[in-house]
Amino acid sequence: MTAPPGTGFAGAINNTRRDGLVVVQPRMGFAEPSAMRAGLVAVRDARATTVGTITLDSYTRVGDLHSARTAVRTRTRLNGYPLCTHPDDTTRSMLSEVYGPGFPIQVRHGSARPGHIIEAMARIGLDATEGGPVSYCLPYGRTPLRSAISEWSAACDRLAEMSTPERPAHLESFGGCMLGQMCPPSLLVAIAVLEGLFFAQHGVPSISLSYAQQTQPEQDLEALAALRRLIDELLPGLDVHVVLYTYMGVFPRTRAGSSNLLDESARIAVFGGAERLIVKTVMESVRIPDVADNVAAVERAEREVRCSQQMRAAGRPPWTPSESGLYEEARTMIDAVRSLDPDLGTALHIAFRRGLLDVPYCLHPDTQGRTRSRVAPDGRLEWAHVGSLPIDGPRPAGHAVGAQELTSMLNYVADRFDSTAAAVR
């Protein structure tokens, strides 16, 4: 893709938004600098409007740099790029003539304590990353929420500090993807917006809020409309865009099923007005995708985006957004949290302790763990138990969901797309 020089990730997305394009982005990380470079070059040269991704390995994510170093030294396979372990000059030369104004790159990691990663980015000159005090903490481990909040406060301050007017740092909230699946959309939207408010409070100049495709497109469109409305209401005048993730849960096993799910996410991105789409590959259920898998995925998504844009121009939407009061539910949770304390970090901590925010099936010790969700017969994701959330909904006395039911719900989307794919074969 092409963008005017000196604008970084934030500027590039503003350019594509102005041109009515949807940026497509893979999720990709390789331990070897040569492999990482080859992957970035292939994504840059793909027939699509792309930005690059460097996904870091799990050892770097949890701050276990000793294990990352050992793995690099002994050439043990890592599941991502060890940004804090390779010498900075190695990373700079890996990026040279790839990373630039025309091809911005986002660093993705999942760290609840991201200080070492943000510092490495600052040294190397990378300006975009992803995370948040809640979304990179609760689903991913045992780091106390209080620590994640203070670490992410410092990280946001550092991102604000390394920003210039020409090159504002960009931070995406992962709040719309909590646990990948089974989190009701109103809570996803609420957490994404609350993290966006947290970033803004710390002066991060360019923000994106995520939302992951769930179980029913009509509901996803309602969620994206609610997200957009809340951005307009609560983050006015700021540089904020929306990023949609292709389904993050159990992926279809068949190639046709996976492709159809990817296509559906591209349509949701277009009709939901997302500026960026993060894709999955057809190999998702089998192994860590390789470069060719990723290139195929971004190119396929790009074709479906263009096709959907034509459908939109012709006034032929494939779905009608549902009207289930999703905005009101999200807004109620956001307002309840904001009323707890003027500092968003403090407010978030209190909210999870009191169960005003509570992610279904989350095992983190700092959540109440009382909420449950389920896939309704019509395919919507709904509450099975709202715990202490400040919203109306079921609060059954008994055990809400068993292992077999959980498995079938976790596989609901995969099964739906695999069976449709089999039917047309």
Place this chain on the structure above:
Amino acid sequence: MTLRRLHVLVTGTSSDAHTWNLMYLQLALEEAGHDVTNLGPCVPDGLLTETCVRLRPDTLVISSVNGHGHTDAARAAAAVRYDPRHDAMPIIVGGLLGTAGDPNADHTPALEAAGVTAVLEKDDLPKLMRLLAEIRAAAPAAAATAAAATPAAAAGRELEGAR
């Protein structure tokens, strides 16, 4: 004869953030009549060994799906086995242990050398249930420990608070 309930400690590995495998295991094992303490994802070796010492579970089940399982689970098992009090505790490892889509059996020799009792292939819940049934049948009856009665969530919270 009524067999006593097994107390199964379920855990992810130090670098693995995946949760659904652990939540599913918890529900399935509870439905099979076992008591479960679920340590959740990204459990450092120190917390795992400390929990084994504290709760003395009947069996340790390590589930990993992030591709680092072949090394992380071996290291965790070796750390647990370092304490001779855990000599008799079965350690069962499963999930998706490598990054290349290879069978878990490829990693069995190294894992067994580190002290793992059994390595299961992805999704082999029936075998896990069979192994637990054997362990239960071999366990002395009416020897239920206080730890087995501790609700899983409360135990996890208490531990976290103690750190």
